Amino acid sequence: MTATMELVAAIDELPVGARKSIFVDDLPALLIRVADEYFAIEDVCSHDGQPLTDGPVQAGQITCPRHGARFDLRTGKPMCMPATSGIAVFAVECREDGIYAGPKAAAETSFSAAAVGSTTAATATVSNPSAASAVAREAQANGDVDLDDGAIIDALRQVIDPELMINIVDLGLVYAVNHGEKKIQIDMTLTSPACPAGPQIVQQAKMVLEKLPGIEEAQIKLTMTPPWTPDRMTDEARDQLGIF
Numbered sequence: 001m002t003a004t005m006e007l008v009a010a011i012d013e014l015p016v017g018a019r020k021s022i023f024v025d026d027l028p029a030l031l032i033r034v035a036d037e038y039f040a041i042e043d044v045c046s047h048d049g050q051p052l053t054d055g056p057v058q059a060g061q062i063t064c065p066r067h068g069a070r071f072d073l074r075t076g077k078p079m080c081m082p083a084t085s086g087i088a089v090f091a092v093e094c095r096e097d098g099i100y101a102g103p104k105a106a107a108e109t110s111f112s113a114a115a116v117g118s119t120t121a122a123t124a125t126v127s128n129p130s131a132a133s134a135v136a137r138e139a140q141a142n143g144d145v146d147l148d149d150g151a152i153i154d155a156l157r158q159v160i161d162p163e164l165m166i167n168i169v170d171l172g173l174v175y176a177v178n179h180g181e182k183k184i185q186i187d188m189t190l191t192s193p194a195c196p197a198g199p200q201i202v203q204q205a206k207m208v209l210e211k212l213p214g215i216e217e218a219q220i221k222l223t224m225t226p227p228w229t230p231d232r233m234t235d236e237a238r239d240q241l242g243i244f
């Protein structure tokens with residue numbers, strides 16, 4: 001049976017880089033032109049229902065304007081947190097009389113580390129003795145912290161990302177730990193630059209560290225380099241998010 005394609009735009013309606021809100025299969029969708037290619041995607045973020053209508057498009061991906069999840073325009077695959085499931089994508093055809101969009105192609109329903117395409121094998125596994133931790137490797141390379149006592153890492157485990165309800169250590173957000181007798185400096189990242197919980201996470205990390213015995217000051221340095229990728233999460237965090 002041939003699936004029905006619907007006329008959704010005139011050929012000259014979308015200049016390069018333009019987009020149009022349409023409906024496909026009675027679902028709100030977004031028709032986007034990138035160079036000479038057209039994409040039709042579900043216009044609802046899988047994370048929390050935000051329309052993707054105004055999301056920036058770059059390198060074949062659209063970013064949710066609310067919390068920064070990114071989706072592949074071609075496959076609907078989620079490319080970063082906080083989205084863990086995909087959005088629907090639709091077939092698009094350019095015909096003589098206009099642009100047609102049709103039934104859903106199967107969306108990627110969840111992401112995996114391989115799907116995200118990161119080459120970093122930095123699974124943060126402070127709680128998993130069988131694997132090396134990104135935190136441990138970085139800190140030990142610096143010779144700056146003895147992770148055997150785990151006090152700093154354990155303190156940081158008290159800081160929970162309110163979007164995902166997982167602590168920042170198991171999420172793999174902590175990149176490096178440096179400390180002296182009275183000061184601690186943490187290099188850490190966020191799941192996305194637009195993470196609305198960023199200020200809260202930073203404040204809580206500072207607070208828990210400054211409660212450690214002898215510590216007078218904790219500095220939290222935020223970095224987006226390298227950008228966080230889901231493969232930094234511990235297996236425990238993956239289980240909690242239902243990612244396998």
Ligand code: FES
Pocket residue numbers: 045046047048049050064065066067068069082083
């Ligand atoms: S609603 Fe889109 S990332 Fe949260």
